[in-house]
Amino acid sequence: MSWETVIGLEVHVQLATKTKIFSAASTAFGATPNSQACAIDLAMPGTLPVLNKQAVNYAIMFGLAIDADICQESVFERKNYFYPDLPKGYQTTQLEKPIVGRGSVTIQLADGSEKAIGIHHAHLEEDAGKSTHEGNLPHGMSGVDLNRAGTPLIEIVSEPDMRSAEEAIAFAKKLHSIVTSINICDGEMSQGSMRFDVNVSVRPTGSSVLGTRTETKNLNSFKFMEEAIEREVERQIDLIEDGGIVAQETRLYNGDTKVAKSMRSKEEANDYRYFPCPDLLPVLISDATIEELRQALPELPDARQKRFVSQYGLSNYDSNHIASDSNMSAFFEVVAKGSSNAKLAANWVMGELSGALNNADLNFSGSPVSPQQLAGMVARIEDNSISGKMAKLVFEAMWKGEGTADEIIQAKGLKQVSDSGALEKIVAEVLDANLAMVEDFINSDESKRKKKLGGFMGQIMKASKGQANPQQVNQILLQKLNELL
Amino acid sequence: MTIERKEIEKLATLSRLAIDEKTIADVTGRLSSVLALVDQLQNANTDSLQEISRPFHTSQRLRDDEVSETDQRDAFQAIAPETHNGLFTVPKMIE
Numbered sequence: 001m002s003w004e005t006v007i008g009l010e011v012h013v014q015l016a017t018k019t020k021i022f023s024a025a026s027t028a029f030g031a032t033p034n035s036q037a038c039a040i041d042l043a044m045p046g047t048l049p050v051l052n053k054q055a056v057n058y059a060i061m062f063g064l065a066i067d068a069d070i071c072q073e074s075v076f077e078r079k080n081y082f083y084p085d086l087p088k089g090y091q092t093t094q095l096e097k098p099i100v101g102r103g104s105v106t107i108q109l110a111d112g113s114e115k116a117i118g119i120h121h122a123h124l125e126e127d128a129g130k131s132t133h134e135g136n137l138p139h140g141m142s143g144v145d146l147n148r149a150g151t152p153l154i155e156i157v158s159e160p161d162m163r164s165a166e167e168a169i170a171f172a173k174k175l176h177s178i179v180t181s182i183n184i185c186d187g188e189m190s191q192g193s194m195r196f197d198v199n200v201s202v203r204p205t206g207s208s209v210l211g212t213r214t215e216t217k218n219l220n221s222f223k224f225m226e227e228a229i230e231r232e233v234e235r236q237i238d239l240i241e242d243g244g245i246v247a248q249e250t251r252l253y254n255g256d257t258k259v260a261k262s263m264r265s266k267e268e269a270n271d272y273r274y275f276p277c278p279d280l281l282p283v284l285i286s287d288a289t290i291e292e293l294r295q296a297l298p299e300l301p302d303a304r305q306k307r308f309v310s311q312y313g314l315s316n317y318d319s320n321h322i323a324s325d326s327n328m329s330a331f332f333e334v335v336a337k338g339s340s341n342a343k344l345a346a347n348w349v350m351g352e353l354s355g356a357l358n359n360a361d362l363n364f365s366g367s368p369v370s371p372q373q374l375a376g377m378v379a380r381i382e383d384n385s386i387s388g389k390m391a392k393l394v395f396e397a398m399w400k401g402e403g404t405a406d407e408i409i410q411a412k413g414l415k416q417v418s419d420s421g422a423l424e425k426i427v428a429e430v431l432d433a434n435l436a437m438v439e440d441f442i443n444s445d446e447s448k449r450k451k452k453l454g455g456f457m458g459q460i461m462k463a464s465k466g467q468a469n470p471q472q473v474n475q476i477l478l479q480k481l482n483e484l485l
Numbered sequence: 486m487t488i489e490r491k492e493i494e495k496l497a498t499l500s501r502l503a504i505d506e507k508t509i510a511d512v513t514g515r516l517s518s519v520l521a522l523v524d525q526l527q528n529a530n531t532d533s534l535q536e537i538s539r540p541f542h543t544s545q546r547l548r549d550d551e552v553s554e555t556d557q558r559d560a561f562q563a564i565a566p567e568t569h570n571g572l573f574t575v576p577k578m579i580e
Contacts, residue, residue, distance in 0.1 A: 017550050033571040036554075054549075054550035080500075081499075137569060141569070144573040276539070281541070282544055283545045284545070
C-alpha cells in the first residue's frame with residue numbers, strides 16, 4: 001500500500017524586542033542566569049502585566065507580510081499548566097481571538113514549482129524559562145533560569161498542507177527568511193530564536209481522512225527537523241502495516257543521538273482550562289496603525305528575488321538563494337554596486353565567502369571580509385588585473401586581515417600581466433623551449449590539437465608565475481601556432 | 486449541569502490541589518451550584534448583543550519597548566526556597 005504524509009507546523013518565533021512582552025526587563029541573550037527576571041516575570045503577588053507595543057507591532061508586521069487578516073480586537077487568555085519554568089502557573093497566550101488570522105506563504109521547491117501553504121493563524125504569547133537538569137547542581141535537583149520567561153513570541157500555526165519533509169523544510173526556511181527580512185526576529189536558531197513543532201500523520205494515498213497525528217516538539221535546526229519527520233513517517237507506516245495504531249502523543253527528537261521518544265500522552269495533559277486573562281484588556285488595533293506599519297514594512301524575500309533578477313540580471317536560482325537571506329542580500333548588493341559585475345559578485349558571495357563563513361561558523365554580519373573589500377576585489381577581476389585563481393589568494397589574505405584587494409595585490413606582486421608585448425615574449429620563449437611539443441601539435445589531426453593546447457598553457461602560466469592573463473595567452477598562443485601550420 | 490466526583494478529582498490533579506475525602510462532597514456541591522448559575526445565564530437571550538470578553542469599553546494600554554528593570558536577583562533569591570549558583574532549584578523534573 002502506498003502512503004501519503006501530512007505535515008503541519010507550529011513555529012515559535014522570538015520577537016526581537018528589547019524588553020519582555022509584559023515587563024520592562026531586558027531580553028538580551030546570554031545574560032547571567034535570572035539577572036533579567038523581574039517581579040512580573042517571576043509572578044510576584046501584586047504585579048500586573050503591561051503589554052509591549054513593539055511586540056504587538058511586530059506581530060502585525062508578520063501578518064501583513066503573509067497577507068493575513070489582522071484581528072483588530074485581539075484577546076489574551078490564560079493557558080493553565082504546572083511546570084517549574086512557568087512561574088505564574090499559566091502561560092499568557094491567545095486562543096479565540098489571535099492577532100493574526102488566516103494567511104498564506106508560498107514555497108519554492110527543488111523542481112522549480114511553487115506551492116501555497118496556508119497559515120491558520122498566528123498569536124502572541126510569552127516564552128517560558130529554561131530548565132537545566134545536568135551540570136553543577138545539587139543531587140536530584142533541576143535548575144531554573146527565568147531570564148527567558150516572558151520573552152515575546154509569535155506562534156505561527158500552519159494548515160496541514162505539507163506532504164513531505166522537503167516541503168516542510170522549504171516552509172520553515174521561508175518563514176525564517178520572512179521574519180528576518182522584516183527584522184522582527186534575529187533568526188538565531190542555535191539560540192532558540194525559532195523553534196519548530198512538527199505534526200505528522202500518514203494516510204493511504206487517495207484518502208481524504210486525516211490519520212492520527214503525533215507532535216514532535218522543539219526542533220531548532222532544519223536538519224534535525226528533516227530527520228525527525230523522516231523517522232516519524234517511517235515509524236508510523238511500520239506501526240500501521242504491522243497492525244498497530246498510532247497514538248496521539250507528544251514526542252521529543254534528540255538530534256545528537258537520532259532517537260525520538262514519547263514525551264507524554266496528550267489526553268492526560270491537554271486540558272489547559274483556557275480563559276480570558278482578567279489582567280489584560282482587549283488589544284484594539286486601529287486602521288491607521290495597520291496602514292502605518294504596512295507602509296514601513298521592509299522588502300519581502302519574494303519581491304527582493306524578483307528585483308535581483310530585473311536589477312542585476314541574476315538567474316532564478318542565484319536570486320532565490322541570495323534573496324532568502326536578508327544579511328546575504330544586503331552584503332551582495334554592496335558588492336554588486338561597488339564592482340559593476342553583479343553576476344561575478346553573486347558567485348563570490350554565494351561561493352567562496354559563504355563557504356568560508358560556514359567553516360568559521362560566522363554569519364554575513366560578522367564577516368571578516370567587508371562587502372566593500374570584496375567589491376574592490378571583484379572589480380580587479382573585472383578589469384583583468386587579477387585572474388580568478390589569483391583572486392582566491394587575494395580573498396584568503398583579505399580574510400586574514402591583510403588589507404584591501406589593491407594593497408594585497410601590490411604587496412604580493414599578484415598583478416596579472418595583460419601587457420600583450422610581455423605576454424608575446426613569454427609565449428615565444430615557451431614555444432622555442434618546447435620544439436618537440438610544437439612539432440607534435442603541427443603533425444596532429446585538427447580534432448586533437450585543441451586538447452594539446454593545454455600543455456602549452458600550463459608551461460606559459462608556470463613561466464609567468466601564474467600572473468599571465470589566461471584569455472590573452474590563449475589568443476596569442478593560437479595565433480602563433482596557426483602561423484606555423 | 487452537575488459536576489461529577491471524577492471531574493473534581495481530575496481538576497484537583499491538574500490544579501495541584503490536595504482535596505481530602507471529606508471536602509470532596511462539599512466542593513462538588515458548591516461547584517455544581519456555580520454551574521447551575523451558569524446554566525441559568527446560558528438561557529438568557531443574547532441574540533441582539535455583541536460578544537465581549539470584558540465588561541468595560543476600554544482597551545489595553547501599550548508600553549514603549551524600553552528597558553527599565555534592573556537586576557534584583559539577590560533580593561528575589563533571598564526569599565526563594567532554594568537556589569544554587571544563581572539558578573532557582575526544584576526537585577528534578579525529567580523522566
